[in-house]
Amino acid sequence: MIDLDFPTLHGIGFKQHFVSQLAAAMPRHRLARVTSVQRDGFTLDDGRASFPARCARFVSTGQAVVGDWVLATPGQGDWWIDCTLDAFTRLSRRTPSGSQVLASNVDTALLLMGLDNDFNPRRMERCIALVRACGVEAVMVLTKPDIGSEVEGRSAQLRQRIPGDVPLLSLIPAQQLDTGVLAPWLGAGQTLVLLGSSGVGKSTLTNALTGSLQATGGTRHGDDRGRHTTTARSLHRCPGGACIIDTPGLRAWQPDADEDALARSFDDIAALADQCQFRDCRHESEPGCAVRDVVDADRLQNYRKLLRELRRAEQTALERIAERGKWKVLMKEAKQRGRDKRGG
């Protein structure tokens, strides 16, 4: 077992959860957290100092991501990561080739969306589903209230659409007074990740909360899109003892969820569906539907779309081929019927 300096480690997000995994740790081991990942190495922080490290040959480089806790040993003038501790949350998204872990050991995700042209309730619903499927608390943060349009209408529209237990805040990331509303999530030992499109204000908010100086960028004229100023994820410490993970703007938000996890982000639909006249109601044109007239039509459509994507992603390549084959047969039969009709 190694000596653990709890107050120091707590300042960089260490939790009781990891203690049982340290039974086999050797005195030569240094316990530290990954604060950034480069092509050929990592930056670690043990609460006292930040230092570079590399992955020991038997540990795969992709294994440790920002937010992970690792055990490193010294050797040949470098620090080497021996193992990664099991995380209590792994924030991931689905990608065409499987899934990608964005950050580890995160308590809260601040989902930033601009009240300018960035505003997009469907994307926010996706984002909430993605975060909740990973067991991370979602908090919605609307930025650019000073330059956005229809600010009040848009905020009210979102409040109506997103699950009631997701807090919704609005702030200007650069203003100290504004960022005070985030205090409930910034307790010592907490880790937050900032997610949102490029240019929405993630790095500006990181700077305001940590007092550090991340590069920030402007937005493009005309469409308010960002310039992808941040290119890698990185973990920063706040003076109050919380950690913030800044991320580059994401374009694709594919929840890495199963149907149950997705349904939990749309639990208003599931609850109402219990009252539909037909148990297999698709909430389209069936009589006695309890969902259609109550749930926002666009929200319902978005849920269906997410469900379709998820089912498709869960299909194996063979199932997809079989499905295509089934369609081909059906099309052929339909064509034949057409020909028969014309012929006879």
Ligand SMILES: Nc1nc2c(ncn2[C@@H]2O[C@H](COP(=O)(O)OP(=O)(O)OP(=O)(O)O)[C@@H](O)[C@H]2O)c(=O)[nH]1
């Ligand atoms: N007026 C106004 N400008 C803002 C607000 N939030 C962010 N900005 C500006 O928007 C620009 C982009 O902000 P960043 O913090 O770099 O955005 P980002 O989300 O980190 O962008 P990427 O690093 O590209 O992912 C900067 O010029 C900020 O000053 C806001 O609430 N109001």
Ligand SMILES: [Zn+2]
């Ligand atoms: Zn129905």
